[in-house]
Amino acid sequence: MTNRQKTIVIKRVPRTVKQHSFPINTKDFEEMKLIAKRYKDVKNYVYSRYSGIHSLLILKNHKKLIRDVWVKTTFAEQWKLPARYWKLALDEAISNIHSLWSNTKNAVRKALRKNPNVTEDEKNYMYYLLKADELLHAILVRETFKKPKKISRLEIRETYIHNLLRRYIRKYKGSIPYSHKETVFIIDAPMYKYIVEGNSFFIEMASLKPRKRIKISLTEPNKYGGNIRIIMKDHSIELHHLVKTKQKTIWNEKNEIGIDKGHKNLLAASSGHLYGEKLNELLNNETERLNKKNAVRNQYWALAKKYEAEGQVEKAQNIWKNNFGKKKYHHQKLKHDMTVKSVINFSLNQFFLIERPSMVISEDLSFVSWNDKFPKSVKRKLSRWIKGYVRKRIEFKCNVWHVEYQLVNAAYTSQTCHKCGEFGNRQGDIFKCKNCGNMHADINASHNIKQRKDDKEIKQYTSYKEVKKILEERIEKKMA
Ligand SMILES: [Zn+2]
Known part of the structure; x- marks a missing residue:
């Protein structure tokens, strides 16, 4: 396995890292x-x-x-x-x-x-x-x-x-590059300072007045140096840092890995490893929190309605004011989303460092109906943005690590056995094949996805129906 240890140094790639603030009070904004x-x-x-x-x-x-x-x-x-x-x-x-x-x-x-x-x-x-x-x-x-x-x-x-x-x-000579954006400016190192207070993270930056600083609450604790480009958004800001990513090592040995979006994990790999166990737990907790919160809100809602009906307008208004604040909700949602993102990125980094793939083969989710693939409980938790985010990050990381990324047709990859091709049953995490026995359902799917890359008949855009026909014919041939 000497080949695997051989590394090639590639140049540093500059890229923009973004940080986000929580909503900023009107005066500072x-x-x-x-x-x-x-x-x-x-x-x-x-x-x-x-x-x-x-x-x-x-x-x-x-x-x-x-x-x-x-x-x-x-x-x-x-x-x-x-x-x-x-x-x-x-x-x-x-x-x-x-x-x-x-x-x-x-x-x-x-x-x-x-x-x-x-x-x-x-x-x-x-x-x-x-x-x-x-x-x-x-x-x-x-x-x-x-x-x-x-x-x-x-x-x-x-x-x-x-x-x-x-x-x-x-x-x-081009025309004069007038700037029309009134939403962007740069600060340099002496103009800001990162601050940690308990579990909260801030950046303090120079204001219009000497010695007075504007303190802004950030969604995550990372600290950067050098110039920061401040982009003003709707009541919050983005902080853009130009960083040069450290040299990446790439590995030469052919190592094609199929991946499947797991049910309980972020990813299942055809190597047999699972990644991102924490994600499910995180999403469960958030769903639970939101459910509880909604229940409480519904109670207050009913009470406010009752007061309103009885003509006790002031009482009703007080309830509205104190219990339906968007800001706090927004704050917590942002914090949750940031945690989800960091868990996803952490798990994907682990995947790349442990597997050292030369190619990542993934299902083409834009083609497969999201509805067919997951049970309701999972769909609810894996909201649309997470799905899109994971796809984008895999693509991005493949790019950074110089790993090929290939999409394949995912039809029936979770319903057939990767060893014998037979259709089987899925019960939770377990896939049951009548010929080969039980196996991990997501790992089985990741094997099928990997095999799809070299499938001469099933192409990326072969229809669902056609795929089924091809799979059935293969089983018949085997029996004969
Ligand atoms: Zn089988």
Whole structure:
């Protein structure tokens, strides 16, 4: 098994990790909206002022030529933002203008490569200019300049080439990237602090006033460093962190694993392992909690109705006010959903690390009717979003680990025996085959799913009816 230990280092992939806040009180939320709006104003000013050809050289030294000047001349006061905020907005806008320029230059290089009217010498001359901003700037604003040695001996039609360069830049320079979003801003490390109080998690961030911070309740305890992009949602925020995932090791040996969404577990694998036992427990508890809560709410509802009917409006209203709060419900639901997500991700990571699959074979759930597959009790708990979430995360993790992901037709994979092909009965966790005996129902299904990958007759979109016919014919052939 030496092959299995062989690992290949692949490059670090940057990706965005999201954190979420609980609903934020109106006062703080309005203040953050104001920050976002002013932040956008700074960016748009920078775009309008510095994305033109005349500003090409200023970009390189914007800290001295723009930032320091804004401070010295009190120009920055108009933004009504703490310095850290407008400085970040300025940096972000300048960095976007930089990328615009590099896109423009790439487009020019591409056009140049295809241009048959330009000689090799002239191309080299232009490639050189595209890398030397001082010279490029001089040509764009029609100033004279001294040619460096490297290009002084090239034979070129100077006027023609300089005109061509100006024309290309005009053509490929995109429009000014004005920002219309008033819902996004960035904070950097000195502007925030993570705080833990008992079981609650917060981030404190700079407000509009010096030394005053806005404290926001987060749904999970993870802490990150570096810049955070704040995205304002409806009364809550998302915190986006750009992280570089650590190098992943990939394994070369062919190891195809079929998986089935388990009844009591998140996953059953054709290796015989089950993953995510905790999920069922978690969902059971939540269902129970919601049922209890609903029962209590129904009692209050009846009481309020009764008071209302009797004309005791104030009493009725008090009950409404105190017992039907959406906010607390929302809070708990969010917390629950976050826990479910973290259990799912934890279990999937375990799956990948233990199985080390080269390919994951899964049923195509978009094709199979969800109704046929699960009993009512399970369907209720595995709400639609969980199903979608699991599918997305498996796809994502396959991507991260460089594992192939294949969908197959799932028809009858939980109703037939993977050893002999006979139709059997399922009782809870147990699948009963009259030839082969009892086996774990979900593991049996995961074997069938794995076998479907190489099935010459049953394709991903073969109809349910057709699949049944094929399976029955196979059994008959065996008997004969
Ligand atoms: Zn069997």
